[in-house]
Amino acid sequence: xxxxxxxxxxxxxxxxxxxDGLTIASGSKSSATYYHSKDEQMKAIxxxxxxxxxxxxxxxxxxxxxxxxxGRFVSEVLLNEFKQxxxxxxxxxxxxxxxxxxxxxxxxxxSALNNLASDDNGITYVLRLFMDLKNDRVNNERTRKIVLxxxxxxxxxxxxxxxxxxxxxxxxxxxYGVKKTSILLSIAQKQVNIHGADLVGTxxxxxxxxxxxxxxxxxxxxxxxKLLLFLFKKSGVEYGETEFPLLSQYQKAQTDITxxxxxxxxxxxxxxxxxxxxxxxxxxxxxxxxEATKAMVRxxxxxxxxxxxxxxxxxxxxxxxxxxVDMKKATDFLALYKTGYETSFTDEIxxxxxxxxxxxxxxxxxxxxxxxxxxxxxxxxxHKAESKNTPxxxxxxxxxxLMASAQESVVVKTRDEITxxxxxxxxxxxxxxxxRPYDAIFILTDGYENAYDxxxxxxxxxxxxxxxxxxxxxxxxxxTGAETGGNVRTLGQGVVKMAINNPTxxxxxxxxxxxxxxTKRWLxxxxxxxxAAPVKRSNKISVNV
Amino acid sequence: xxxxxxxxxxxxxxxxxxRDGNVIVQSIMNMQIVCLTTDAEFxxxxxxxxxxxxxTSSNSTYGQIKFxxxxxxxxILPTNLAVxxxxxxxxxxMVKAGYIPSKAQTTYNDAGCVQxxxxxxxxxxxxxxxxxxxMREMLFEAVGKTSGHGNIYPAIEKLGRxxxxxxxxxxxxxxxxxxxxxxxxxxxxxxxRNLIGIVVLVDGEIVAIDKFPSFSYAEQxxxxxxxxxxxxxxxxSELQHKTSGQEFTETYQTLKQRHQTNVVDLLEKAxxxxxxxxxxxxxxxxxxxxxxxxxxxxxREGQSSSARAPKSYILKTDGYIGQVxxxxxxxxxxxxxxxxxxxxxxxxxVNELRRKARRQDRxxx
Numbered sequence: 001x002x003x004x005x006x007x008x009x010x011x012x013x014x015x016x017x018x019x020d021g022l023t024i025a026s027g028s029k030s031s032a033t034y035y036h037s038k039d040e041q042m043k044a045i046x047x048x049x050x051x052x053x054x055x056x057x058x059x060x061x062x063x064x065x066x067x068x069x070x071g072r073f074v075s076e077v078l079l080n081e082f083k084q085x086x087x088x089x090x091x092x093x094x095x096x097x098x099x100x101x102x103x104x105x106x107x108x109x110x111s112a113l114n115n116l117a118s119d120d121n122g123i124t125y126v127l128r129l130f131m132d133l134k135n136d137r138v139n140n141e142r143t144r145k146i147v148l149x150x151x152x153x154x155x156x157x158x159x160x161x162x163x164x165x166x167x168x169x170x171x172x173x174x175x176y177g178v179k180k181t182s183i184l185l186s187i188a189q190k191q192v193n194i195h196g197a198d199l200v201g202t203x204x205x206x207x208x209x210x211x212x213x214x215x216x217x218x219x220x221x222x223x224x225x226k227l228l229l230f231l232f233k234k235s236g237v238e239y240g241e242t243e244f245p246l247l248s249q250y251q252k253a254q255t256d257i258t259x260x261x262x263x264x265x266x267x268x269x270x271x272x273x274x275x276x277x278x279x280x281x282x283x284x285x286x287x288x289x290x291e292a293t294k295a296m297v298r299x300x301x302x303x304x305x306x307x308x309x310x311x312x313x314x315x316x317x318x319x320x321x322x323x324x325v326d327m328k329k330a331t332d333f334l335a336l337y338k339t340g341y342e343t344s345f346t347d348e349i350x351x352x353x354x355x356x357x358x359x360x361x362x363x364x365x366x367x368x369x370x371x372x373x374x375x376x377x378x379x380x381x382x383h384k385a386e387s388k389n390t391p392x393x394x395x396x397x398x399x400x401x402l403m404a405s406a407q408e409s410v411v412v413k414t415r416d417e418i419t420x421x422x423x424x425x426x427x428x429x430x431x432x433x434x435x436r437p438y439d440a441i442f443i444l445t446d447g448y449e450n451a452y453d454x455x456x457x458x459x460x461x462x463x464x465x466x467x468x469x470x471x472x473x474x475x476x477x478x479x480t481g482a483e484t485g486g487n488v489r490t491l492g493q494g495v496v497k498m499a500i501n502n503p504t505x506x507x508x509x510x511x512x513x514x515x516x517x518x519t520k521r522w523l524x525x526x527x528x529x530x531x532a533a534p535v536k537r538s539n540k541i542s543v544n545v
Numbered sequence: 546x547x548x549x550x551x552x553x554x555x556x557x558x559x560x561x562x563x564r565d566g567n568v569i570v571q572s573i574m575n576m577q578i579v580c581l582t583t584d585a586e587f588x589x590x591x592x593x594x595x596x597x598x599x600x601t602s603s604n605s606t607y608g609q610i611k612f613x614x615x616x617x618x619x620x621i622l623p624t625n626l627a628v629x630x631x632x633x634x635x636x637x638x639m640v641k642a643g644y645i646p647s648k649a650q651t652t653y654n655d656a657g658c659v660q661x662x663x664x665x666x667x668x669x670x671x672x673x674x675x676x677x678x679x680m681r682e683m684l685f686e687a688v689g690k691t692s693g694h695g696n697i698y699p700a701i702e703k704l705g706r707x708x709x710x711x712x713x714x715x716x717x718x719x720x721x722x723x724x725x726x727x728x729x730x731x732x733x734x735x736x737x738r739n740l741i742g743i744v745v746l747v748d749g750e751i752v753a754i755d756k757f758p759s760f761s762y763a764e765q766x767x768x769x770x771x772x773x774x775x776x777x778x779x780x781x782s783e784l785q786h787k788t789s790g791q792e793f794t795e796t797y798q799t800l801k802q803r804h805q806t807n808v809v810d811l812l813e814k815a816x817x818x819x820x821x822x823x824x825x826x827x828x829x830x831x832x833x834x835x836x837x838x839x840x841x842x843x844x845r846e847g848q849s850s851s852a853r854a855p856k857s858y859i860l861k862t863d864g865y866i867g868q869v870x871x872x873x874x875x876x877x878x879x880x881x882x883x884x885x886x887x888x889x890x891x892x893x894x895v896n897e898l899r900r901k902a903r904r905q906d907r908x909x910x
Contacts, residue, residue: 040725448732451572527897
């Protein structure tokens, strides 16, 4: 890579935008908060992304590739990128030769896409993004190749085809276009009927199939055709048990759902709830039948993820089904917390949360001894309908991850009827072990204090001024506010604010603070990381536009 | 006409306090609120339905609102409820609170239009808002006035001037301008458990007091009261560039001159002292009201005529005006507001004179 082309004049603007961008990236959610509607939140995120893109087109992608960036933020960055032409926007950080000609642009997009598909977010986010492309009528060559590479490159495509059948079909139809979809389906039907492993057809047909499917698909042509025909609901195709263990069960469930184990619960219920299903009148036409069928399906299904099973704890009990869930295998802390809030925090849930926090701890954490203030006030319960208890769960889990990461920690929770952060901060200072003074203090709060606005800032300012302490004080907010343009509502000037939606974002956020010391070096490191990223558009062939 | 003592109106209630016994005062800019609570037995949770869900409203002429209670439970109508509908109809507002028996209809003819020249009547809507507390004084003055439909217009015009929202006689212009800000305003205050009432202060003076029928009722109307009703006070404060001051810093600096102790202990002391000062100030202000006696006039317009039903009284005294919905000396809802032109110092002088009078011995030789 050539040197960065970032000028000294731009550096300070870029620095502030990066800090703000990282805060928004790791805290932004599309869901409503206690104070703001979903629409307001979305508008705030989109405005921030547009402003970052306006500054330099690489900025949003660099931020979206960071670990801990929320699914909503990455989706919006990619949607914004796909909407622009490849050469649209200005490259003010990386040399355009590197960005366009040396493939950095591609790598940045793919790194962000991989980040979106990672465990913290998931394939549903990617599919939602692709649906947004359809809704916004975005279908340029680069977008098309990336979408096809992603879908056909999935190892678990058979399962995804079954679970997200309509969505994937709509995406493919949008990307291929109506005419090409029809041609591909016609070729597929013809080939499947021939029962041969090799492609038989005119050169033109073979070229179309190669270009549209096989270039991206890891497997033989017949398997790809059968999957395509399944996605588009074409009948007359047989799915053998060894070749298609999941789709064969799906075919069985179309006439009989009893004893089916490898088809997701919602799909089975979708099938039987159709009045044309042979079992509809015996299994779904009355409320009593519905309850019994739901219970039977819940009991039989073996493809429900542990996280989903944890989330289903309450409804499983309501259905009268006894199902042992190994909570310790759950990877979604929100699922554990929400189940705890809904039912109760059993020893099993508490242990699982503890283990998960231990698993997510930050290795080589920068601060060996820390103090934590956790805001446990009413506003932290989140929006009544859309995100009940989410901020509280994030704050509590983040405090546990911080405790696991540090060698020594002290935690103080706000107690009274109002958010008295100032009182809790002083309590934390009083609890400090003189032998191991705090290396950093973390205040986990939404930023709305009630004793009086600005009281905590007064206390912190006086403390720092009187003691000469340089201790970093971080305000970690589980939500961002639309009134602050998607950013964190700050407690005061002496506090470093950051938004955390998932403790995974903690370390990158803290590291990101270091970028304030040497912004240019930080950017160089990020661009190098993109360069080294082992990503390409398809598993088979690297395609240059 | 009979009288009601302030102490009697809020009987059973007490301010919510923290661990150290300080009254919890929540502040933003120059506005503060103190929440009131009571013992569980005085919270009639099972008796009354949620007013924002149980009622639908209609009207057949201007200056009238008819409420239909769908529930098996009775409903206490919050003070100054307004209907702002998307229907092609004239929005209306109430000039008072009310009582509606279960599964019953009640029509109030002393309501008022709140939307200038818009035509049309509305049907079965639940699009409720609450009118700002700064309008309350003028609205209570209009209780019982059934001629015409303009009972609320003067109050809207005044609100428009106070909040620079150019409302004219259209209350929706105020909401459109400030709705976003008002929504965020909810976040600044937290509803404590077992809330039964709220005391609102501006610049250290009590400007409004509300007491609700139950904990659950208070929970149901909390957001709408903070946003629609009290929010106007914060808007006006902001326009006047009022701030909350740096009380803690001032207290700390004073203490620092007198104490030689470590910083954290001093911080703790200063915070404690700050809270004590806030408590003392609020307590003093509430104390002043304890000697108030209101003239109570029975309000019949729209209210149930059944002998057993709760009665509505309009309360008036020199500096305050309000309403109480009461039943066998049990006060379900109390709503009091300070008259804008009233200077509480005048009340202080009167109280001081009364106290002196009480201390004087009777004339004898």
